[in-house]
Amino acid sequence: MAALDSNPRLRLHDVMSDDKPSLHAAYALKTPADNKRLYAEWAGDYDRGFAAREDYQLHIHTARAFVGAGGQGPVLDVGAGTGLCGAVLADLGVGPIDATDISAEMLDKAMRKDIYRDAIEADLNEGIPVPRDSYSGIVSSGTFTHGHLGPEVLPALLRVARPGAQFALSINAKHFEALGFATAFDNLQAESRIEHLTLAPVRIYGDLAAGPNKDDTALIALFEKT
Numbered sequence: 001m002a003a004l005d006s007n008p009r010l011r012l013h014d015v016m017s018d019d020k021p022s023l024h025a026a027y028a029l030k031t032p033a034d035n036k037r038l039y040a041e042w043a044g045d046y047d048r049g050f051a052a053r054e055d056y057q058l059h060i061h062t063a064r065a066f067v068g069a070g071g072q073g074p075v076l077d078v079g080a081g082t083g084l085c086g087a088v089l090a091d092l093g094v095g096p097i098d099a100t101d102i103s104a105e106m107l108d109k110a111m112r113k114d115i116y117r118d119a120i121e122a123d124l125n126e127g128i129p130v131p132r133d134s135y136s137g138i139v140s141s142g143t144f145t146h147g148h149l150g151p152e153v154l155p156a157l158l159r160v161a162r163p164g165a166q167f168a169l170s171i172n173a174k175h176f177e178a179l180g181f182a183t184a185f186d187n188l189q190a191e192s193r194i195e196h197l198t199l200a201p202v203r204i205y206g207d208l209a210a211g212p213n214k215d216d217t218a219l220i221a222l223f224e225k226t
């Protein structure tokens with residue numbers, strides 16, 4: 001402790017540690033530019049340093065739910081990151097799969113896994129630069145969460161989905177409540193834009209997780225574009 005007190009650089013590092021890529025830092029992001037910055041730094045270490053260490057399971061639940069509901073390609077993986085969800089989909093025989101994400105560095109990691117047909121670098125808040133009705137399936141794992149995307153981007157996803165397209169979107173359960181996803185889904189159903197909505201709770205992390213978020217849950221929103 002005496003060594004720390006006498007070393008201002010170490011003290012500063014301790015204070016600044018929340019700025020390093022971590023779940024805590026990711027949940028505190030405020031803007032798309034914040035997301036770009038954090039994930040540029042996190043891309044290299046995301047799979048081994050975060051997903052493996054925290055026993056991350058959400059991409060597996062999401063991909064299995066999509067396939068269990070009869071989902072088929074072509075699929076768009078929204079907020080694909082390093083491609084964890086796409087890898088499970090590909091193992092389950094689904095394809096072709098495109099990846100979209102705001103982070104070029106995360107997409108670079110995803111494309112090196114030879115899972116995806118195309119990478120589409122885009123801020124989902126600005127829409128997706130592909131023609132309407134492009135996809136038979138839309139998946140998203142871990143991207144509808146604190147500091148990331150809210151229900152306002154759902155219309156952009158519906159635009160690129162064909163009529164009858166299957167959706168499987170994971171939504172952090174607390175984020176679902178805080179940002180009014182229930183109302184957004186109620187409105188989309190009332191407007192006959194989506195149908196057959198189910199919301200199944202799952203654990204985001206497995207039994208090996210140890211951090212403060214180890215018991216966090218998400219809802220897997222399964223629905224079809226009308």
Ligand SMILES: C[S@@+](CC[C@H](N)C(=O)[O-])C[C@H]1O[C@@H](n2cnc3c(N)ncnc32)[C@H](O)[C@@H]1O
Pocket residue numbers: 032035036039058059078079080081082083084085100101102103106122123124125140141142143148149
């Ligand atoms: C927690 S990671 C999830 C990655 C992957 N789907 C998984 O399950 O491991 C969230 C991803 O959302 C992306 N993201 C954040 N804000 C975004 C935005 N506005 N538009 C597109 N992607 C965004 C980040 O770059 C990051 O790759």
